[in-house]
Amino acid sequence: MFESPVIIGEITGVYGVKGWVKVFSHTEPRLNIVKYNPWLIKQGKDWKSVKLLSGRSQGKTIVAQIEGVNDRDQAHAMIGTEIGIERSQLKTLGKDDFYWRDLEGLKVVDVDGKALGQVSHLIETGANDVMVVKLPPEQAQDKKIKETMIPYIFGDVVKRVDLQGRLIEVDWDDDYI
Incomplete structure (x- = not known):
């Protein structure tokens, strides 16, 4: 469905019992990952668009709440899932700047x-x-x-x-x- 998403992180764990997930971010600074919305998450071979409801720093990690993920079991099933965005969500860089x-x-x-x-x-x-x-x-x-x-x-x-x-x-x- 989506062409070559830009990988910006991965879901690495669960946080609490209400479906929040722990996120490893490739963005700089790390918390910038929660500024992108929607996220694309890889399920099997396909990418699915999901709405990010909330995200924040929690100690040394980042936690996020994804629409439709309402309990710990649903969040646990997402561990290891890559997080991507569409290239159009990236900011335009200057002439001699490159990703x-x-x-x-x-x-x-x-x-x-x-x-x-x-x-x-x-x-x-x-x-x-x-x-x-x-x-x-x-x-x-x-x-x-x-x-x-x-x-x-x-x-x-x-x-x-x-x-x-x-x-x-x-x-x-x-x-x-």
Whole structure:
């Protein structure tokens, strides 16, 4: 029913006896997950739209009340369920800003056009984000390492991102690999 939802969290437990659920959030800050409404929840292979009635911090966790989930048994049945939203619910970013999910899978080349690999995923280090790049098969055979990390510093290391062309150009020496 829904095309490729953006995964923003997961139901991890139950809270109380009135159907509230505990939520693990991928949003930043974590509590932002309750600002999205409706949620899409995965049931089997299908996604279902559900209305979020309420959500809040509860100690170190986040709890939420979903319409139609009225008791602990119904909430318990949802443990492990992914929470997604439609892409249209995301805010529009600036010209040189990108969601991580849009960068994953892009080919990475240096400024001379030499292939460095493909973005596997990104990690947050505190100082700056880092792209984890899987090396091309020909490079990975020659070395014990199969991936490298490239700082995601737009303008300095990352020179250009072309989402249409599925390409990231970086000023990065493959001697670092």
